[in-house]
Amino acid sequence: MNSFDGSHPVVGGRRVSVADDGRVLVDGARPAAGDGVARAIAALVVGDLPADAPERAIAVDQTNTSVIVDERLVVKIVGRWAAADRAGLLLERLAAGGSHDVARLHGRVGWRHPQLGDSTLAIVTEYLPGAEDGWTWAVDDVVAAVAGAPDPAWPAELGTKVARMHDVLGDAASSAGADAATARLARADDALTRAIATTDGPTGVRLRNRREALARDIRSLPKTRPGLEFPIHGDLHLGQVLASPDAAAPDGRRYTIIDFDGDPQLDAADRERADAAARDVAHLLVSLDLVAAVAQKRLGRADPAAFAWADRARAALLDAYLAALARAELFDPHLLPGFEAEQLAAELHYAAGFLPGWRYAPDAAIAHRYASTNETPEDPWTPPPFEPTST
Template sequence: MSDRTPSGATTETSTALRADPPAPPTGPHGALLRSLAPLLAEWLPRQRWFAGKGHPILGFHLVSVTELLPPSSSAHAPGLLHLLVRARQPQLVTEDGAPTDCYQLLLGLHPAPPSHLAPAVIGRPRSGPLRGLTVYEGLQDARLSSVLLERLRAPGTVGDLRFVREPGSAIGSGLRPRPLAADQSNSSVVFGTSHILKLFRRVGPGLNPDLELPLALARTGSRRVPAPTAWCEARPTPALAPTGTDASGSAPDVPAPPHSVPTRPLTGHGAPGGRPSEAFTLGVLQPFVPRAVDGWRLALDALHSGEGFETAAHALGRATAEVHAGLAAALPTTELGPEQRERLASDMARRLASACEVVPELRPHQAGLTRALAALTCDIEAGPALRAQRIHGDLHLGQVLCSWAGDAVTPGGPDSVDAALTARPEGSAPGRGAAYGAPSTRDASPAAAPPGRWREGCRWSLIDFEGEPARPLSERREPQPVVRDIAGMLRSFDYAAATLTQASPGSTPDGDPAHARARRWAAASREAYCAGYAEAAGVDPRDSAALLRAFETDKAVYEVLYEARHRPSWLPIPLSAIRRLAGSPSDANG
């Protein structure tokens, strides 16, 4: 680690990068942004976490700039610049025309970075305050990752950034950083063998659920989640609102529209409805145990070795119910009134109609799926009150971890786990994140333990409470019926079972032994999961069959749309569920 640690850095940016006075596009920050814009316009669309793929970048707005480590004239000392940048893209705007997406960038600065950082290089600005420096992805530089850890160890404020540490938490010094190689919707760095730092790339005003929910659960003593150790947030300086440029780096020659050069104080990241005092959650540090294994890998091990998964699924159902109970105790709950219930059903129907326009294979089943969603409204109106609370929001087998007795999660303790990030990419892809079926690359696989031990003595923990990243943060923080999580896990069992038949894409379900075994495995796992949930919660989700069917339908429609766009070869998996859910209720529950 460099001698110039954050403890010696000032809390103010250098003269060229200072964020104090309002800066028009021709001011210091205008020069900074203009110099970076051509580089970012080319680099950002290549990043998996960039949500605006397929839409041209028309320009950028600088929301926040903080110099965490000033660049040095020495060829051996890098600098670290933290930016929050909004990308201006057509069709990705709010109702008043403001850009919707804000991204967190950590830019390394170096006159001549070492050769091992070549893949991380973004480019060399031709003008402006960074001229003469190479700009690169800072998280790939161990020296700069260590800067972040040191800031979290010694909490305080640097410019727009605030570093917070949970009281009583322990964070060692000198931990060797290792960025995860997996392509993720966020970015993660493992420090030594004790901690993992998850940095959110697409950010907005408000508390991120991936900090809020585990923190609330850990503070109630829950052993089902890894306890946040420290975190970072930003409160952008309103004076930066006018700093904008087009994608070429040029300031507009004509008067910009009102959303381009706001004349009012920036609220949140500039989107309407944000409160000026709302902070952006930027990242969370949590304990790390490399011997944990995620549920997706465990399910595949069972499937392809011919073993059942009922014992593990039953325990997972209990764990889900315990987390739901903990969230209901720690955070407010509500009852969905008639208007909210109707909106829930209409939102599902709208998503179905939109998906049918994009995916022709859905259209023959639209009538049956519409009936499934209509049953949701009937069930709500005729049945008991529909309770809503905070839930996981994107629950599937890739979002749960299994550990054995010696590695049980202890709130705030060294045995907490969040190791699944090393095993699979994150993201909103159905079932298990961004790449179901991708081989696990865990440091210590379950094969290191005696066969069967992982399934028989598995203790489950839930991770990644961020929700579906594609949804706005405000939606992800709304109370939801717990059945949404349950439906997500049931769909994940179907996805795991489908890996048995993916090797034979030309095979058909009728009369094929692999398909028959996959159906039996999925059905048994689904039943065991619901039974475990009912045992712990005292309420059986299978007793609200229409409600469960509606949420499964909504999830399957999302899966069809995702696979059609990103992995057409996987489209038969959700289409199989679509045929089942579009049939009679008895078929849907079978």
């Protein structure tokens, strides 16, 4: 791995530093496309880059800064010290394991800081022209399925891909420890408590009417075996799956899993901890329900056919995962109900704090999947008006 040294290394003619709060800065500002830093990093990794290779920003909100260089490389520059250490290590392990389910890793660039130690400054991966994330391509497919098109085959393909990813990363699996069940229960209980405390209005009524059903699934966690844990993806949902054109694929698409930074709602220490394979699977299953909700927003109506598709997609994904997983001991299906309930609660809490326009999606999934006590009169879930940029 190539590395820069010093507290203020010069990269591409720019001074890179770490602020007191951990932010990585380029000449005192956040790294950005056009400042030349991404190009210099890419050249260090691949070696054959033109001196005037263009830089182009990836126009999404990110903790880190990702820049397309020369229309063939993606350079992810960390936004905070140590923010990409986890992703870099996991991508290296997947590359060493021959994985084709993630973006090809060209390399990562380190930073030896005299006070802070060694960390990752940037990761360089292949660029996938024409790629879209699952909040676009998957929603398109669900809308088409509701209109009568055949069900897409990608849920099963994703199940197979995740199984292969877990088989590689599971080489580092070890016993979760006797306190694992208690820790899982505490984390899930906290997620539900925070969701209840921060969710109001009709969504809050529907949530409270299903609090006992969610809590019942969460209470199943202490009844499970500790099992095995290893460094999983940690934030696996359809938004982390890119679809790019591929004429050789049966459906004309290549599906690529991205973003191994871990769950952004956890602090850095918790993101670094090993976890159960079932958490990745649960998060992906939940995201199928969330995509069904987004599709209903796109359609402008609540349509049971969207969740009927989600039922079929969930079954196809899980069946394919189980069939492809070589290390069956890595996965405990009994963890799924508790992890799914926790993730839906976490989605609501995330929406309350960061993205209020998103809460309709977990609201829809909870209303669909969990029985209501009808303790408080509630309105049926309906999607908000469709706005192309609101999801």
